[in-house]
Amino acid sequence: MPTKITAITNQKGGVGKTTVCAALLSCLHQRGARVLGVDLDPQGSLGFSLGLDIEHCATVYDIFRGAAQPEEVILQTDTCDILPSNILLSAAELEFNKPGREFLLKAALSKIQDQYDYIVIDTPPALNILTVNAYVASDSLIIPMAPEVLSLLGVSQIKETIESVRNYYNSRLQVLGILLNRFNARLNLSREMLELAQQIAAQLQTKVFQAKIRSSVSAAEAPAHGVSIMDYAPRSKPAMDFEALCQEILGESSSEEVR
């Protein structure tokens, strides 16, 4: 990655944020990098989908309320280290109302980030204080979109949030790109969708990634097996596409180009 801390974000639900997060963590781990995944979604899907028992562990919430240190909350999986979350974090909006509330995650990560090459943050389907914490702590954002919910509606809200964070808290925040997930190049609609995604990218002053993630039932099955798609079905279309995405982000030349 050109940057160290990246948040996967889109206020729309079900576009593939958690899937992308788990796959990227896995791709980076396979390259020998030290990686940390941070789950900022009270649904707890990132930790759950990597096989953790998120109901009975300390979480990001305990760090934010000052009851635990980050290193006490980190759990290890076969893929990476995880700062897990669960439903208790949904109290954040009401509970964390003191000045500085936007910096809770940044402060926590500053204590442990030297131990990692990359940190990837999963965010909730909302633009709330948790999302803002992710943007404040990050160097960059990746915005996954799914064709079914692809629309210009909602772009202005995410744009406003990114701009506010840049103006007030984190001027270096950049958008690495928009990632089309569940992409089916054979659909007649796909060209229109790509054009729409490019319009959205232009509004956010970013690009649409060359790599597009195709659909496969394996992507939906992987979470129940407690591993990312990269380990569950490494030869599946989405796994190959995520590998291409990782190469694109890291600026590596793909094996096809080399041949």
Ligand SMILES: Nc1ncnc2c1ncn2[C@@H]1O[C@H](COP(=O)(O)OP(=O)(O)OP(=O)(O)O)[C@@H](O)[C@H]1O
């Ligand atoms: N490329 C894909 N092919 C098939 N299924 C996919 C693909 N990507 C994601 N899915 C499935 O779609 C559903 C939503 O994906 P995911 O949970 O990653 O989205 P999300 O944006 O994190 O959702 P939320 O907003 O609720 O956090 C999941 O069941 C997931 O397994």
Ligand SMILES: [Mg+2]
């Ligand atoms: Mg999710």
